Amino acid sequence: AMTGLIEGIEKFDSPGKGRGLRVTKAFKVGELLFSSPPYSYVLSIEERGNYCEFCFTRRKEGLARCGKCKKAFYCNAKCQKGDWAMHKLECSAMNAFGENWCPSDTTRLVARILAKKKMMKERCVSEKMLLIEELQSHLEDEDNEKRERTDTDIAALHRFYPKHLELPDHKDLLTLYSQVACNGFTIEDDELSHIGTAVYPDVALINHSCLPSVIVTYNGTSAEVRAVQDMKPGDEVLISYIDLLYPTDDRNNRLRECYYFTCDCLECKTKSKDKAKLKIRKQRDPVEPHVVNNMIRYARNTVREFRALKHVKIAPPSELLDMCEQSLEKMGAVFDDFNVYMLHMMYQAMGVCIYMQDADGAIRYGEKILKPYSKLYPPYSLNVSSMYLKMGRIYINMDRNSEGISALKKAMAIMEVAHGKNHPFLKDLRKEIGQK
Ligand SMILES: [Zn+2]
Ligand SMILES: [Zn+2]
Ligand SMILES: [Zn+2]
Numbered sequence: 001a002m003t004g005l006i007e008g009i010e011k012f013d014s015p016g017k018g019r020g021l022r023v024t025k026a027f028k029v030g031e032l033l034f035s036s037p038p039y040s041y042v043l044s045i046e047e048r049g050n051y052c053e054f055c056f057t058r059r060k061e062g063l064a065r066c067g068k069c070k071k072a073f074y075c076n077a078k079c080q081k082g083d084w085a086m087h088k089l090e091c092s093a094m095n096a097f098g099e100n101w102c103p104s105d106t107t108r109l110v111a112r113i114l115a116k117k118k119m120m121k122e123r124c125v126s127e128k129m130l131l132i133e134e135l136q137s138h139l140e141d142e143d144n145e146k147r148e149r150t151d152t153d154i155a156a157l158h159r160f161y162p163k164h165l166e167l168p169d170h171k172d173l174l175t176l177y178s179q180v181a182c183n184g185f186t187i188e189d190d191e192l193s194h195i196g197t198a199v200y201p202d203v204a205l206i207n208h209s210c211l212p213s214v215i216v217t218y219n220g221t222s223a224e225v226r227a228v229q230d231m232k233p234g235d236e237v238l239i240s241y242i243d244l245l246y247p248t249d250d251r252n253n254r255l256r257e258c259y260y261f262t263c264d265c266l267e268c269k270t271k272s273k274d275k276a277k278l279k280i281r282k283q284r285d286p287v288e289p290h291v292v293n294n295m296i297r298y299a300r301n302t303v304r305e306f307r308a309l310k311h312v313k314i315a316p317p318s319e320l321l322d323m324c325e326q327s328l329e330k331m332g333a334v335f336d337d338f339n340v341y342m343l344h345m346m347y348q349a350m351g352v353c354i355y356m357q358d359a360d361g362a363i364r365y366g367e368k369i370l371k372p373y374s375k376l377y378p379p380y381s382l383n384v385s386s387m388y389l390k391m392g393r394i395y396i397n398m399d400r401n402s403e404g405i406s407a408l409k410k411a412m413a414i415m416e417v418a419h420g421k422n423h424p425f426l427k428d429l430r431k432e433i434g435q436k
Pocket of ligand 3: 209210211263264265266267268
């Protein structure tokens with residue numbers, strides 16, 4: 001085993017998994033294992049103006065704007081100066097291309113990684129245990145569809161980033177895109193809205209489990225790794241790469257599709273939660289297995305179709321809501337309200353209601369989701385805390401203060417472990433509760 005450079009953590013060869021991290025001392029639930037600044041990061045295009053591009057502080061009045069492109073916003077001149085080495089990759093190109101400037105966030109991140117590689121010759125603070133070059137790539141495993149998407153991204157990289165970057169050859173770019181696809185992190189806010197994309201080489205060493213021992217949260221642009229189970233020396237550090245709501249087959253389909261492996265954790269072996277996750281509605285006559293299987297097939301198709309429809313962005317919200325309601329009615333003939341496919345569509349319906357500012361609709365779905373969520377997700381899940389936050393804030397907007405505060409406090413109990421008691425989100429939350 002190699003000696004790590006972070007106290008209490010070391011890199012090791014995890015049986016059957018390749019590289020991994022393990023602890024060399026005990027950690028208690030809620031304790032910080034380590035934090036890591038990003039090697040590179042980028043604020044998502046949709047969030048421009050809502051956050052400082054440099055430090056990801058949420059928008060306050062008077063966020064200063066880049067005078068050249070008028071598109072990038074900062075807390076102050078210091079943040080603007082700090083971001084210039086990266087922002088200059090885009091500033092003049094955005095002016096030159098105007099409306100036609102449209103690289104994906106992945107391409108924007110790749111451009112920043114290339115610029116940083118050129119700038120930084122020595123090991124970076126985010127590379128204490130793993131260098132950016134050493135990130136796992138799965139180039140050989142990618143299918144044609146994925147390859148074509150990367151080729152499109154690379155074309156955009158050549159088109160929109162010509163001046164300051166000396167781009168490596170096509171093969172090296174394909175490798176870099178594959179590394180970013182398997183090792184990139186999505187920076188999310190307290191309600192799990194996507195803020196940006198980043199790479200943290202040291203954090204990328206952490207392997208997956210459906211029974212994770214740690215959780216990653218973000219403080220500004222830094223990643224923080226905290227224990228959600230008590231850990232003893234020698235325990236592997238394990239995070240979940242995926243949404244843990246779904247049954248074993250779905251989780252592993254997702255892992256194979258995105259990360260090219262199958263999980264062999266205890267939950268994947270015992271499938272102990274699958275029955276509760278696929279709960280059937282109580283009926284006088286037992287439901288035939290083929291009826292259940294057909295409904296599962298229908299549910300998976302609906303999840304896929306809904307995602308595609310939402311992605312096109314031209315579908316009117318009422319159409320999305322209709323699709324949720326119709327599928328819930330159809331599935332409800334066989335599935336219980338605790339069934340994860342029902343929950344998936346209720347969650348989507350709640351999102352559409354929030355978008356349409358239909359508080360009553362959002363609350364109606366949310367109230368059905370909360371209890372099964374708390375039961376089906378592991379303890380200290382961000383999916384659960386973000387649901388409590390959304391609900392609490394909607395209640396308070398409706399002047400249902402006691403229900404609101406109660407929900408916010410439930411979110412807080414989870415976040416104190418996942419984010420740590422001093423995280424800015426918790427300071428804001430205490431203010432929110434105190435004001436009521
Ligand atoms: Zn800032
Ligand atoms: Zn600019
Ligand atoms: Zn698993």
